[in-house]
Amino acid sequence: MxxxxxxxxxxxxxxxxxxxxxxxxxxxxxxxxKVFIHGPSGTGKTTLxxxxxxxxxxxxxxxxxxxxxxxxxxxxxxxxxxxxxxGYIFQAFNLIPYLTMTQNIALACHFSKAKRQRAxxxxxxxxxxxxxxxxxxxxxxxxxxxxxxxxxxxxxxxRVAAARALIGQPELIIADEPTSALDNERRQRFxxxxxxxxxxCGSTVxxxxxxxxxxxxxxxxxKLSELNQAQKVTQ
Amino acid sequence: MILPGLxxxxxLNRSDTALLTIFTIxxxxxxxxxxxxxxxxxxxxxxxxxxxxxxxxxxxxxxxPLLLYSVFHIGNASNNISWESYQRIRKNKNIAWSIPxxxxxxxxxxxxxxxxxxxxxxxxxxxxQPLNFSYGKPFNDLFxxxxxxxxxxxxxxxxxxxxxxxxxxxKASLSNHKDKPFVVVGILKRTGTPVDRTVHVxxxxxxxxxxxxxxxxxxxxxxxxxxxxxxxxxxxKTITAFMVGLNSRLDVFNLQRSINLYNKEPxxxxxxxxxxxxxxxxxxxxxxxxxIIAAFVVLSGLLGMLAAILSGLNExxxxxxxxxxxxxxxxxILIMLCAESGxxxxxxxxSGIAFYYLAVIITxxxxxxxxxxxxxxTGLHLNNVYMLLITQFSGIAIGLIPGIKAYxxxxxxxxxxxx
Numbered sequence: 001m002x003x004x005x006x007x008x009x010x011x012x013x014x015x016x017x018x019x020x021x022x023x024x025x026x027x028x029x030x031x032x033x034k035v036f037i038h039g040p041s042g043t044g045k046t047t048l049x050x051x052x053x054x055x056x057x058x059x060x061x062x063x064x065x066x067x068x069x070x071x072x073x074x075x076x077x078x079x080x081x082x083x084x085x086x087g088y089i090f091q092a093f094n095l096i097p098y099l100t101m102t103q104n105i106a107l108a109c110h111f112s113k114a115k116r117q118r119a120x121x122x123x124x125x126x127x128x129x130x131x132x133x134x135x136x137x138x139x140x141x142x143x144x145x146x147x148x149x150x151x152x153x154x155x156x157x158x159r160v161a162a163a164r165a166l167i168g169q170p171e172l173i174i175a176d177e178p179t180s181a182l183d184n185e186r187r188q189r190f191x192x193x194x195x196x197x198x199x200x201c202g203s204t205v206x207x208x209x210x211x212x213x214x215x216x217x218x219x220x221x222x223k224l225s226e227l228n229q230a231q232k233v234t235q
Numbered sequence: 236m237i238l239p240g241l242x243x244x245x246x247l248n249r250s251d252t253a254l255l256t257i258f259t260i261x262x263x264x265x266x267x268x269x270x271x272x273x274x275x276x277x278x279x280x281x282x283x284x285x286x287x288x289x290x291x292x293x294x295x296x297x298x299x300p301l302l303l304y305s306v307f308h309i310g311n312a313s314n315n316i317s318w319e320s321y322q323r324i325r326k327n328k329n330i331a332w333s334i335p336x337x338x339x340x341x342x343x344x345x346x347x348x349x350x351x352x353x354x355x356x357x358x359x360x361x362x363x364q365p366l367n368f369s370y371g372k373p374f375n376d377l378f379x380x381x382x383x384x385x386x387x388x389x390x391x392x393x394x395x396x397x398x399x400x401x402x403x404x405x406k407a408s409l410s411n412h413k414d415k416p417f418v419v420v421g422i423l424k425r426t427g428t429p430v431d432r433t434v435h436v437x438x439x440x441x442x443x444x445x446x447x448x449x450x451x452x453x454x455x456x457x458x459x460x461x462x463x464x465x466x467x468x469x470x471x472k473t474i475t476a477f478m479v480g481l482n483s484r485l486d487v488f489n490l491q492r493s494i495n496l497y498n499k500e501p502x503x504x505x506x507x508x509x510x511x512x513x514x515x516x517x518x519x520x521x522x523x524x525x526x527i528i529a530a531f532v533v534l535s536g537l538l539g540m541l542a543a544i545l546s547g548l549n550e551x552x553x554x555x556x557x558x559x560x561x562x563x564x565x566x567x568i569l570i571m572l573c574a575e576s577g578x579x580x581x582x583x584x585x586s587g588i589a590f591y592y593l594a595v596i597i598t599x600x601x602x603x604x605x606x607x608x609x610x611x612x613t614g615l616h617l618n619n620v621y622m623l624l625i626t627q628f629s630g631i632a633i634g635l636i637p638g639i640k641a642y643x644x645x646x647x648x649x650x651x652x653x654x
Contacts (some may be wrong), residue, residue, distance in 0.1 A: 053560070093556065095557070
């Protein structure tokens with residue numbers, strides 16, 4: 001299997017800082033893998049996510065996503081790259097309040113031609129693809145479609161967010177503690193649905209959380225505190 | 236592109252702040268337009284009033300007072316000039332026509348102007364337009380009056396209506412010329428000048444009114460009835476001023492000089508156009524002050540918008556991060572915020588234009604009756620369009636401030652934002 005994420009000899013330091021925030025010798029994630037990265041606060045989790053999504057740039061070392069070295073891309077090209085290949089799920093408050101459920105999901109296709117085209121290979125229209133995804137995520141109540149998203153429950157909101165990340169079959173899905181606001185039972189169900197859909201389109205899932213109860217559901221677990229050499233030096 | 240939809244939906248989501256911002260900008264824009272309007276229409280209505288008159292002659296005072304009291308009926312004459320001098324000067328071969336003016340009485344707050352039939356023949360206003368009658372004809376008999384359009388409209392006067400004139404000007408004049416009632420014989424068409432608010436009588440009538448008056452009060456012993464007055468041969472002794480039209484405008488300075496040097500009586504001849512320029516000079520300070528104030532009000536409206544957008548920015552960090560995560564670039568965020576302020580300004584300007592026209596329509600009757608200023612409903616002046624364009628661009632430019640802030644915020648925070 002090809003590698004989706006390759007990190008080698010990575011050093012990162014925020015401009016205002018005197019010590020490295022992140023120092024990773026090697027990390028590679030293969031296509032189709034579902035990886036749980038355990039990252040309690042202060043272990044450089046935020047920084048790692050920013051590096052993976054190409055919002056910040058490493059001081060030295062290699063960060064390569066889908067075989068593309070991030071450093072070689074200009075900032076606009078990185079934004080473009082992210083829009084094409086990555087789906088992102090946040091911790092909570094994932095939806096834009098003034099857009100409907102459908103509009104929130106369709107947003108991902110507005111900024112990426114590739115996602116749009118891939119969504120259209122699956123369904124006849126973006127709307128149908130959205131309905132298909134929501135159906136798979138067990139959110140097929142048609143009455144909800146045009147209601148303000150603020151009337152949805154947190155669990156429903158997170159599934160809408162998942163649909164937005166999944167639409168257009170991005171190669172990589174990054175989830176930043178998307179289940180922290182859900183109770184245990186819903187957490188597991190949410191992950192199952194996410195995995196199902198990710199598998200059906202061959203997406204790789206990188207799931208970052210400080211909560212280890214979920215790690216058994218994943219193919220692979222990585223502890224950021226062990227991975228990050230910079231933390232050890234300071235400790 | 237999805238951005239316009241996002242911007243408008245985002246604004247609708249914050250509709251109360253957005254509406255307030257639009258209202259603030261709208262009011263400030265209406266004020267700016269209003270100040271410009273009054274500036275232009277004052278000049279227009281002043282200039283309109285004296286078209287075709289080459290010289291105005293009165294007792295020696297200042298250029299401006301003479302112009303203001305003789306033509307615009309603002310303030311009072313300090314002195315009169317003798318009928319003799321008028322007769323002598325009007326015989327000058329360069330003079331094509333002249334109109335004597337005698338002021339000092341009023342009717343229900345309207346100035347009464349004594350003149351003669353030449354007024355209806357030679358007076359010009361606007362673009363060299365003569366006076367026209369809606370009803371009736373010029374005065375012929377001693378106790379005939381011709382009234383302006385506003386006088387007729389305000390008091391619903393028609394031909395044949397009997398009027399009592401008052402001594403002195405001012406609405407609450409105590410001494411009325413009750414013994415000599417006048418009758419309306421003509422109503423003039425609207426001119427948009429002080430003529431509309433004037434009651435015109437013959438010079439002889441002015442003389443007749445004051446036959447039994449001495450030094451400002453009525454002498455009860457020598458009371459002369461209206462019937463008796465009609466039989467008298469009345470010749471005016473004084474007039475307030477007179478307007479002059481020349482055969483050739485080239486002679487205007489010569490004639491002005493000779494009148495100013497007239498040795499029988501201290502006289503003053505002015506060129507209305509040049510004196511109006513003096514008036515504008517006087518006005519311009521106040522006008523610029525008003526305009527500057529209006530500009531600052533617009534600026535504060537825009538700053539209010541800036542404050543509203545900036546204060547909302549923190550709450551929208553999540554929104555911006557989501558947009559960023561789905562592939563919106565920092566410049567999209569920048570454009571979004573500039574578009575937001577641009578849209579607010581544009582809608583503000585449009586509502587400002589609406590407020591402005593509404594205000595013009597509503598205040599015109601009041602301004603006409605109280606200040607004699609006729610506002611005309613016209614399209615926006617090129618000047619105004621420039622001002623509005625500047626406002627629009629400032630609105631967009633001001634959006635750069637929250638735009639750049641959001642841009643940096645999205646760059647610094649990346650896409651992981653903690654609340």
